[in-house]
Amino acid sequence: MTIPTNSDSTRTEGGVNAQLLPSPVPVQLIDHHGEAHSDARYALPDPQALLAGYARLISGRRINDQANALVRQGRLAVYPSSHGQEACQVSAALVLQSQDWLFPTYRDTVAVITRGVDPLEVFTLLRGDWHSGYDPYELHVAPQATPLATQLLHAVGVAHAAKLRGEDTVVLALCGDGATSEGDFHEALNFAAVFHVPVVFFVQNNEYAISVPLKNQSVAPSLAHKAIGYGMPGERVDGNDLAALLSVLGAAVDSARSGGGPALIEAHTYRMQAHTNADDATRYRPAEDVDKWIPKDPISRLRTYLRGLSLLDEAAEEQFAADAEAVAAAIRAGLNADVEVDPQELFAHVYTQQTAQLQEQADLLRDELSREAVQS
């Protein structure tokens, strides 16, 4: 992707700047048979980087499976799984440097954990102890967003502040295909382009917004094509191809860091499971549609590719599986332990200085609880 150096160059006499248009088909560097293909613009990542990424895919898949199991056991209230989307999750975290920011949604738990956030702090949200459990400043990860597309504007603001201070921070903001219909998606892309700030908008197009298929969200040629309307480059990438994702996202992040402005990346992937455990996907899509995506799985193609290069053997596979199991075991152990929640904390963070009214209400609750304790 060639990225213009400033927003003025995106306007051309009598037409559009074709450099802003995405690839006619999603960029793919390793196909679902595990075969590599060269691309004129995007280089295949270093094999060792792919091997390290593969280990993260194995771990991500295990985290998705473990979280689903914990919902069935009543330890998590709900889990929006990214099963099948692990390549998007892993690449979103791996292309960033420490000073960069990640803005995740509720489905991006694996991306947040891959960035390095303690899984138990991430699951605070879905266990129900508090709305967000980790310190966003520690690893520059915003709280997982539940409303759609609203966080994209926050990402623009973080990037804008960094740019005003002359920092080389890049912000990667995640959303899904459904969120591209929201007004805040439009406003975020427009603001990012007008202020020429370093944000990479990364849309995981998994074809469904709960029950509604993409064709009912948009009739644009692709979601990546929307970028040209804002004067920023758009690109489409196979969302189950970790190699292509690392290369395409990496190029966009590098460009943003060097002053090239924002970009919109659309990853074509598929939500293999229901929206959440509370959803029944059989009501709106046939099982055959899901089956078509099984051969396109992000893990199997990379395994075939790495085995072909003799970079991956049984011993390494066993090691990666054991590492993933250790992560899952720590999550199980942590979530099976009951955590004391402090009712007084309900009032502690609404304002930095406690108001008289909230102090009264906190006292009321404390009094109620102390009387209950005496009775029991």
Added chain:
Amino acid sequence: MTQISERAAAPVEAPARPADPSAAESSATGQPAATAVTFAKALNTALADAMAADDSVLMFGEDVGPLGGVFRITDGLTARFGPGRCFDTPLAEAGIMGMAVGMAMNGMRPVVEMQFDAFAYPAFEQVVSHVAKLPNRTKGRVLLPMVIRIPYAGGIGGVEHHCDSSESYYAHTPGLTVLAPATVRDAYLMLREAIASPDPVVFLEPKKLYWSKEVVDLGELRRSFEDGSAPQTIGSAVVARSGTDATLIAYGPSVPTAMAAAAAAAEEGRSLEVIDVRSLVPFDDETVCASVRRTGRAVVIAETPGFASVAAEIVARVQERCFHSLAAPVRRVTGFDIPYPAPKLEHHFLPSVDRILDTVDELQWEDGQ
């Protein structure tokens, strides 16, 4: 829109407030420094002083750059501080608000202008779901020191979407500080305090008071704020006029109306106290209730439609806390429960001196005390 601002430029009687004795002359020059200053100039000076004192203070919104805002509140800021500190945005209020959230997350103190009360509604989701909740969501790890300036309320002959009293939407949302100054002095001090606050503030500027004047010394106000000697305004109501027979409780654009009603009542031999609430959230129960306990009667005055409003909340709070001191039910004089009227009809809608005095007359004076 400039037409509206010209309408608003019609002179409005400034709420009388005892002048600060220290305003008589400037200590720096020895020259008289207290001059007649408009509400708008006080806000403009507060913004400039805050930006001069702290590089992280930014001002942005629609037409706030070279134009200086449709009400000229940001006049001269881009020229003085540069387009990186005070700038125009694309015309999208959710975008302005959401970007401000991100900037506040990342070390800045953004001040945003919503051009008119009703133009703030596209940003409502950002305000309710993030501005108000993000600090709580993160257990205070993320603070949002940002100010949302909203020219608000009517009385300027404006069109339908330029006159809303929208304070109740914000006051109902936990996590927001909601301020509504009524005097030139408070315009300056409260905006400085809002910008300095670690919590997000909705700062409601009564449009009809923009060109009201008061004799103040802005240099002295600046010094008193910056050396910490100015009394805190957030969470603090103030007795705007002392009286003994009944308490008028008002804020923002209704304060001058309440002051005029109290002056008229005095001529009829009735002594009314006026409380300027000025900080809707946090609310100063203590000052309001102390007054009502002294007088035994209260009328709450606000432009907002009364149903489920800040005015309704004040009535409930006073009644809950002062029941045994009350000689009559607490009454309300508010706007009717209708959409904001067209210019030729708005005077029927707005609380007036006559309607306030009629309501005071109905406070069961014949029943004793």
